[in-house]
Amino acid sequence: MAKQIIYDGDKKGVLGKSLAQSLNLLGNSYVCTHSLDEVEQGIEQGELDYILFVTPDVATAHEGNRLKRKSIDTPFLFLTVPGKRVKDVTGRIRGQQVSSVSLDEIIEKTQGNERIKSRLQKDYGFAFEANPEGLTAVLMEQFSEPLLCFRELVQNSVDAEADRIEINTGYDPDKGLLAIDVYDDGDGMTLDHIQTYLTLFDSTKDEDIRKIGQMGAGKVFAHALGPKQMVVETGDGQEGHKVVFNGDLSGRIVETTPYQGTNVKLLLPLTRPKAREFNKKLEEVVRDWCKHVKTPLYVNGKQINESFDVEGIYKARLSEEGLEAVIALGHGRYGLFKGGILLEDHVYGLFNEYENGKIVGLFRGLIDAENFDFPISRNGVVRNYDFERIFAGIKKSLITEFTPRFIEDTEADKVPKKYKAEVRRFFYHILANNGYHDVDSKTLDKIRTLPILENVDGSFLSVDEVRERIGNQGYLYHTLSDLSSTELSAFIDKGIPVLRDPHDLVTSHIFERAKKQSLDSRHYVERLLIRVGDFDLSTISDLLTRGFVSKVSASSVGGGFLGDTVGSDGTYDNPFDFSKIGVYGAEFKDLQGNPEENVLLDSQWSQGYDRRMQVIFNVNHPFMRSMSDLSQHNLSLAQYFIACELIKSRRVFGGPSHKIRENEMSRIGLKVVDND
Structure with missing residues (x-):
């Protein structure tokens, strides 16, 4: 590829070709191209000595800015094209520029391949020093991912009310340096702002709650990446300054020509494979945390903004001053944002001790609130009064928005199958909380007539129908x-x-006063008992767990267990696992509510993430009454007898043979007891 190149952004024009011919008469070797890919490839491979960038429109100016920041050591000159929109174009260019018709000026700037630099107006003659190890150590304790410094820099750009944010990278293989530029065209910093910028935990945005970056940590945290150098070029359009940070966070401030916006350049010493890996991770981090910012955001030319939205048929948008939210029906999590920057994901709503259930847990969505408070890391939202107030408002809006919609669709049988269960649970919450003071009595009465309770035969009944039938049979x-x-x-x-x-x-609230009976077992009581007589039933499972071994000798039980393959060591897996068994007592009753004395024990699986088998002994059974009496004289023996009955029960261990049961009891020192 040629060492000198002219990119002509006007695909139909001949300006670039004419300039190349004119400059080559002076001994240069410029070639003209209309391909951005060709220019970008030359930059990445370090093969270009000079780039002239013909910029006929604003879109081309943006591409030129991106490539300029990607080129570390390659001189780069923008050439503007006279026309009606030339002022718009020149206002968007971030670099040296001349008119494409000023051939004398082009020759002056390009001859000798002198580097194009910001013109230094004044060196303030002072430097600054810092202790990067101490500062970055403090910040690293708060941030889980060093690349989150780019989220901080994007936050700064959003706060600066930029119209465009670009993050571009370029690799210099000769120097082994990856250059990362974070550029915005927002409100840059004056010299006074820069003085504050150099003070950690101080910021020019402290008084504005709409601003996100209020602690000034971004520029320090970037040094956790170990840059060789960091350069911040900034200005408010009337003045321009460059802040040069060395690897140890010391540096200097110089005045440059007027500049609009801010550009942060990091130079990282990385191998090419590491640089590729860094680029991939950079895009992932920025996309995960910044994809919902309203400012157009680009990473290496690719726009990553996504709409602030969630999928769902039943969806509501809430918008008021300082708050924007989109909520959809479906159990899930909430994402919490401020200014489009993600603060916390995996939020399942606010627990309210005065609420029966948690109605916001039936929904998922995105919430952007300017009153969210956060720690220095921005990884989380502080649970304070503002947090509670915001979620209270969300809950109120959900109730008032969805109650009439769900009633209408349920009456017309228009609720899609996948949402039927969630809609029914929504009504359960409304009724169990008496409408949350947001639903009037007439509407509550209407909900009680809807078919929202599933009968075991597959039909659906209303609350009023069930209450009427309960009144008949009790x-x-x-x-x-x-x-x-x-x-x-x-x-x-x-x-x-x-x-x-x-x-x-x-069962607990809508039919709070009704007598309940489960048909899944014969203990029709509302609570389980831990103690029977003088001993604690929980000690039974502890006893069995301590005696448990994971391998059992096949020869001790007649060659194996129900056809399982015997291992090479002559053992097989013990079928008795007591680690997830809880032992309880209960007063068993029949369907008429009379004491049940014929069933010794029952079992059921508990609900929740930590599923355990609950073994329930019937305290009305003669055996348990005798064990209660025995415990007063010989506690250990009563425990042994009850443990034996647990192991023998087919309700608990339906597979093991009688011989294996006897072997298991004998092995852990329990007496084999028949209780026929």
Whole structure:
């Protein structure tokens, strides 16, 4: 590739070719191209000695700015084209520029391949020093990812009310340096602002809650990347300054020609593979944290802005002064933003101790609020009064927005299948909290007539229907599983509803005063007992866990277990795992509410993320009553007997044979007890 190149942004023009011919008469070797890719490739490979960039329009000016910042050591001169919009173009160019018709000036600037630099107006004659190790150590404790310094720099650009933000990188293979430029055309800094800028935890934005970067940490945190040098070129259009930071955070300030905006350049010593990896990670970090800023944001020429939106059929937008939110039905998380910058993800709403359930947990969305407070890291939102007030407003808006919509669609049977369960849970929250003081009594009465409770036969009943039937037979029956055809017909023939897996809000609040009976086991009581007689039932599972071994000898149980392959060491996996068993007691009753004395124990799986098998012993059973009496004389023996019954039970361990059960009890020192 030629060492000197002219890029002509006018694809149909001949200006670039004519300039090349004129300059080559003076002994140069310029070639003209209309390909940005060719210029960019030459910059990346370090093959260009000079770049002349013919800039006929604003779009070409932006591309030129990007390439100029990508080139570290290559002289770069913008050539403007006379015309009606020349002032718009010259105002967008961030670098040396001359008119393309001023051939004498072009020759003067290009002959001898002298570097094009910002013209130094004044050197203030003073430098500054800092201790980077101490400062970056403080910040590194707050930031989980060093590349988040670019989020800080984007925040600064947003706060500067920029119209465009660009992050560009370029690699110099000869010097082994990756150059990163973060440029914006916003309100640059004056000399007074720069003095404040050099003070950590001080900022020119402290009094404006709409601003994000209020601690001045960005320029220090960038040094956690270990740059060889960092240069900040800034100005307000009337003046310009350059702040040069060395690797140890010392540096100097110089005055330059007037400049509009701010450009932060970092020079990182990296190998080419590391530079590629850095570029990939850079885009990921900026996209993750900054994709919802309203200012057009580009990373290496690619715009990464995304609309502030979430998917969903049932969706609402909330907009008021200082707050913008978009919320959609569907259990998920909230993203919290300030000025389009992500502060915290994976937020599941605000827990309110005075609320039954958590209605905001039925929704997901994005919330951008200027009153969100945050720590220095910006990784999180402080749970304070403002946070609570914002979520209270979100909850109120959700209730008033979606209640009439859900009522209308439920009555017309228009709720899509995938949302039916969520809509029913929404109504449960409304009824369990008496409308949150935002829904009037007439609307609550309407909700109680909607078919929102699933019966075990697949039909749906209203709250009013179930209450009427409960009044006739006295109990609210419910089950987690299906009933047999005989059981189902017995309930249907009598008109008795059996709710399928009802929400806790239904059983505990909507039907708070009704007597409840589960058909999944025979302990029809609302609480489980830990103590029976003089001993704690939880010690049973502790006893069995301590005696457990993961491998059992195959020869001790007749060659193996239910066809499982015996290992080369003559053992197989022990089928008894007591680590997730909890032992409780309960008063078993029959469907009529009378004491049940024939069933010794039952088992069920607890709900929640830490699923455990709950083994429930019937304290009404004669065996348990005798164990209660025995515990007063010999506590250990009573515990042993109960542990034996647990191991023997097919309700707990349905697979192991009788011989294996006996072996297990004998191995851990329990007496084999028959209780037929």
